[in-house]
Amino acid sequence: MDFSMMPALMRDFLNRGLAISPWLAGVDSTGRLNVDEFARIDSVSRELSNTMWTHEQQVLYYGGLTIPQRIGRTAVYEILASTAVSLAHDQLGQNGVNALMTEQAIEKVVQFIQDHSFGLLVRLYTLATGYENMQAVKFYGSMLEHDFINSSMHRPWVDYSLEDEVLVGIENNFYVRKINTLGQAYLELTPAGLETFKIMENILEETGYLARRIRQLHISRFNVFFDYDRLVEEISPDTHPYRREFLDFVSIQPGMRVLELGCGDGNLTFEAGLAERVGPEGQIIGIDPSIGMLKRAETIRERRHLSFVRFEQGRAEQIPYPDDTFDIVLGTAFLHFTVLEDAIKEMHRVVRPGGIVASGHPNRFDPAEIPFFRDWFSPILSSAASRKEKPRNFLPDAATVIDAFHNTNFRTVEVRDRPFTTYFTDPVKAIHHFIHGVGWFQEELATLPWKARQDLIEELQLRGQRVTKQYPPEDLILRFPSQFIKAIK
Ligand SMILES: C[S@@+](CC[C@H](N)C(=O)[O-])C[C@H]1O[C@@H](n2cnc3c(N)ncnc32)[C@H](O)[C@@H]1O
Known part of the structure; x- marks a missing residue:
């Protein structure tokens, strides 16, 4: 997989105040959107991915690799939600997102897509979330497939199953699936997976993604540090x-x-x-x-x-x-x-x-x-x-x-x-x-x-x-x- 354009792209993404995961938005919890903001973000992410996540884009940016069907939609959804939360922290000093923050997040994401492409937005998303998946499997040495799928160990804010990410991870030879003595399926990183993880980690470090995540976390903590x-x-x-x-x-x-x-x-x-x-x-x-x-x-x-x-x-x-x-x-x-x-x-x-x-x-x-x-x-x-x-x-x-x-x-x-x-x-x-x-x-x-x-x-x-x-x-x-x-x- 070609990562050569990722560092410049990630820098531009960060400079625009966009965020990928709740971690980057500096929030720990899952409850971050009220019903109205959820509905708006959900519908915009469906609309954008329905019109822009075309077969051509998928082939262009993922080549021969298999990717989960829903990834276009979840990428936009997570980026919009996390950016809105991040904006709420920056501009309002609070966790809760209001309509203005949602619209600002939408504007930023649409502009990014216009300046680059939908596929490149998805590539950045899979870079950061793939890193989070692999970081956890690497840290624990292995992970029960069940734990990976329900994401409780590493991405608890995700409210959908990661079954498809397991399947494509195996198909793309990032993970190998084995069975333990209790008959449970578990995943390990393959040498190719480990290699890819290192590339991803380098990009996230060198572009300041990881440092930004920590800085955001500091500010959001100070926002709610009443005492x-x-x-x-x-x-x-x-x-x-x-x-x-x-x-x-x-x-x-x-x-x-x-x-x-x-x-x-x-x-x-x-x-x-x-x-x-x-x-x-x-x-x-x-x-x-x-x-x-x-x-x-x-x-x-x-x-x-x-x-x-x-x-x-x-x-x-x-x-x-x-x-x-x-x-x-x-x-x-x-x-x-x-x-x-x-x-x-x-x-x-x-x-x-x-x-x-x-x-x-x-x-x-x-x-x-x-x-x-x-x-x-x-x-x-x-x-x-x-x-x-x-x-x-x-x-x-x-x-x-x-x-x-x-x-x-x-x-x-x-x-x-x-x-x-x-x-x-x-x-x-x-x-x-x-x-x-x-x-x-x-x-x-x-x-x-x-x-x-x-x-x-x-x-x-x-x-x-x-x-x-x-x-x-x-x-x-x-x-x-x-x-x-x-x-x-
Ligand atoms: C430990 S508090 C100190 C507050 C106060 N100056 C004092 O002496 O008690 C650190 C403050 O630095 C702020 N801060 C964090 N990043 C900063 C930055 N890049 N530039 C200026 N202040 C920053 C935090 O929001 C927080 O209010």
Whole structure:
């Protein structure tokens, strides 16, 4: 099968804000469309596939390979539904899709088909879903045919049988079907299947599909992370001192024009006192990609009647303001969620010459060096060890961040190490915050098929209960490495 045009196509697909599976849309559950939106998406996908999924297209894009009859329709349906959910998260900060999001998704998909073809849309869909199928069979070594067909292990949001995908997978020599000692049929990847899986995985990695999936998941988690502030305070009572010290380090003056990046629900501006320091003579704009977070920030702003503060949606990698606009561009606990070099370049662009760019952010640490942590999180450590790697973790190395600042044309760069204390005494809160919420090990978990991921999180919960009983509270503390950086343009 020819994959040569897939990378460029996938990049274009992602750039248009299209999504393939609920994972990519950053959602965990299946209940994502109400009756009206389902009906509209279902009818559009039937209509498009009835008219466009022609025999010629199938031969052109799949050559001699057998493909399930329904694949054209399910491809459009899944892409429309997932894109609509993804748009709902981006624009409304919620899971639920409304009519506007549905229509936007339809417009995007129709445009993609017009610019490329229906067959290429289906090819992208089978690339991503075929990867999900094979990833699961590879991970478990084999899979009962029954489990594959009902998709509970790897694509639980699918509400149709995958029997046809098994049949074509066998016919195309990706899987071999065997019978175990209990007389049950199971599937294994063939050498050709494994080879194809590796090609698919490379494409999804190299085009940023997998990274996008994780980024979307972060934002959708922040959207629905209603108790973020309270949880942060409970896990790390050091949070306000940390942020106040950061503001001292940056040296904010009254009357400054300030841009806060990754403002979340306004922790730095309100509780830590950025607004007080800047005062009504100045201006603070807080931006964040998560509409859910911004809505909560706006509620607090209104309550405090702070008219010189305003919040807008935006990402650090694409700051929606002109060059040289601000006296200070800063933020806490956001830089590790960004594409580092792009974010720093943008911060440099929007600050005026002589102005300050500053960040306070956690740095990568080695979890294996901390006894309670190693004990608790060992399933994640061993998942990584099975690939002969350290756990994938998005926290940046201290040195990497310093280099990125030095490489961005600042006049001076000042760094201070400022670790902060986090408490792992409450297993439920720790998992809620670090695994479900800010998603520390999201990259690591993303290497696993769906069921294995859920099982691992469950195991972490159980281990947490044991570890927090077994270790004295003073040993359940993590001094989290973190740095303050201040650079002058
Ligand atoms: C851990 S919270 C920190 C919130 C707040 N700054 C604080 O110090 O408590 C991280 C925030 O970064 C935001 N974020 C994620 N990706 C981002 C990006 N690419 N650019 C800017 N902010 C981002 C999240 O939506 C979230 O609100």
